[in-house]
Amino acid sequence: MTESVEGASLPLVLGGHQFTSRLILGTGKFSDRQTLLAAVEASGAEMVTVALRRFHRDAADDMVEPLLARKGLTLLPNTSGARTADEAVRAALLARELCGSPFVKVEIHPNPRHLLPDAIETYEACRLLVREGFVVLPYMPADPVLAKRLEEIGCAAVMPLGAAIGSGRGLQTREMIEWILRESRIPVIVDAGLRSPGEAALAMEMGCEAVLVNSAVAAAENPAAMAAAFALAVRAGHLAHRAGLMAESDRAQATSPLTGFLYGSPAGGEAS
Amino acid sequence: MKLVINGESTEYAGPPVLEDLLAWMKVAPERVAVVVNDVIIRKTGRKTCALSEGDRIEILVFAGGG
Numbered sequence: 519m520t521e522s523v524e525g526a527s528l529p530l531v532l533g534g535h536q537f538t539s540r541l542i543l544g545t546g547k548f549s550d551r552q553t554l555l556a557a558v559e560a561s562g563a564e565m566v567t568v569a570l571r572r573f574h575r576d577a578a579d580d581m582v583e584p585l586l587a588r589k590g591l592t593l594l595p596n597t598s599g600a601r602t603a604d605e606a607v608r609a610a611l612l613a614r615e616l617c618g619s620p621f622v623k624v625e626i627h628p629n630p631r632h633l634l635p636d637a638i639e640t641y642e643a644c645r646l647l648v649r650e651g652f653v654v655l656p657y658m659p660a661d662p663v664l665a666k667r668l669e670e671i672g673c674a675a676v677m678p679l680g681a682a683i684g685s686g687r688g689l690q691t692r693e694m695i696e697w698i699l700r701e702s703r704i705p706v707i708v709d710a711g712l713r714s715p716g717e718a719a720l721a722m723e724m725g726c727e728a729v730l731v732n733s734a735v736a737a738a739e740n741p742a743a744m745a746a747a748f749a750l751a752v753r754a755g756h757l758a759h760r761a762g763l764m765a766e767s768d769r770a771q772a773t774s775p776l777t778g779f780l781y782g783s784p785a786g787g788e789a790s
Numbered sequence: 791m792k793l794v795i796n797g798e799s800t801e802y803a804g805p806p807v808l809e810d811l812l813a814w815m816k817v818a819p820e821r822v823a824v825v826v827n828d829v830i831i832r833k834t835g836r837k838t839c840a841l842s843e844g845d846r847i848e849i850l851v852f853a854g855g856g
Contacts, residue, residue: 544856555855569855572796572848573822575815581854583821598855611830683856684811686845710856732856 528760530728532705533620533653533674537590539564540722541752542594544732547684548741551581552603557584557735561745565592567623567730570599570609570616586617595657596623603642609648613685622647623677623709624656633683637664641671648672657709660691665698665706677705677730680721681711688717692724698726715744715751722755723763794846808839808847815849823850 529536533602543563548554558566585591593611600606603626610622621787624643640656641664647654653674654716658664660678678695681687688711689695699706705727712718718729729752738744793802793811798833800845801808805813824831825848831839 545854546856548854551842567856568852570823570850571853573817573851574796575813580821580851582852586852588822593852595852596855608825608830612823616821616852617831635839637830650810730856 530705532655535621535653537564537728539749539752540728540756541718541749542567542709542728542730543735543745545582545585546732547736548581549736551584553741554581554736555584555632556742557745557790558581558591560742560749561735562749563745564590565621567594567596568613569596570612590675592621593617593619594621594623594778595619596625596657597643598625598627599637600626600643601628601639602626603639603646606639606643607646607650608653611650614652620651620653622652622654623661625655626658627683635679637661641667644668644673645671655707660694660698662694662697662701663713666701669702669704673704675707675727677703677709679710680708682715683710684735684737685711686713686733687711688713689720692720695721695726696724715747718748719755719758722752723758725759728752747787791841791843793841794844796847796849802841806841807837808841809836811841811847812836812849817849821851824848825850 529538539562541561541563542565543561544567557740600609606624606626624640626636626639628636633781635657637659640658644654644656648671650779655675656668656673657677657721665676678698681690707728707730708721708726709730712731712734722728731748735745737742791802793800804810827846
């Protein structure tokens with residue numbers, strides 16, 4: 519595809535930082551370091567999430583170590599494990615101490631059965647972390663009112679879930695996300711629940727500025743190939759959104775002229 | 791002295807300084823964040839952070855996560 523067909527590329531802007539890729543990759547659940555690296559490479563992602571865990575002397579090789587100082591890759595530490603705003607703030611401060619990244623994904627999900635985000639603790643954590651100077655990206659329920667409130671307190675984007683983490687149920691929250699998109703003046707990034715690249719393309723066609731996937735790639739049969747597929751899908755969906763989708767109609771709208779000259783001619787032979 | 795390191799009671803006989811504890815644990819210092827008794831200790835403060843009997847120490851690294 520040529521630049522003239524696509525139009526000038528517009529970067530994704532989060533908290534003043536620019537990104538070319540609109541696919542953010544989660545790094546959890548990969549079977550080994552090589553698979554993770556291959557997926558990151560294939561995805562073209564410029565931002566990956568990481569989590570915090572306790573150091574173990576006898577632990578297996580650190581899965582994400584090669585990513586920590588990789589050129590062109592921004593770390594997005596999450597606060598997974600936190601059940602309260604205070605715990606999330608502590609996790610964010612620890613992560614910033616560890617890598618210096620200004621970004622934080624506020625992720626507070628106290629119930630392991632559904633891993634749905636706690637809206638109240640999330641709001642409070644965001645309020646505190648914006649004040650601490652972080653670029654805050656909250657993982658949140660697809661709640662249009664909450665999205666506006668998070669925007670008002672200074673979050674750099676909102677990240678409504680498509681479905682429960684790891685469920686692969688896709689854009690279950692599509693209609694709520696459409697409301698968020700209509701009202702939001704900051705980027706909307708769908709995070710969680712996606713399974714197929716088609717769903718990522720759809721989210722982008724709707725007007726999302728990026729998508730975040732983890733299980734959809736890590737749990738695919740071929741993670742690197744799936745990562746490449748997601749990269750294409752996100753790009754296609756974004757281009758489609760910018761190209762302007764045709765209007766829907768409840769009636770057929772002919773694409774060829776409906777001429778009458780074919781009607782009533784005898785089959786075979788010439789007219790007498 | 792007895793320290794609680796990452797939730798586990800641990801006997802440590804080295805110099806009572808955080809930097810030395812990390813060396814004893816064979817930790818790559820640039821790859822961990824450390825909390826002592828609920829206070830985040832900056833990397834620059836490890837040389838001067840004294841340890842006492844019963845101190846609770848959390849040593850954290852990055853891991854894969856979504």
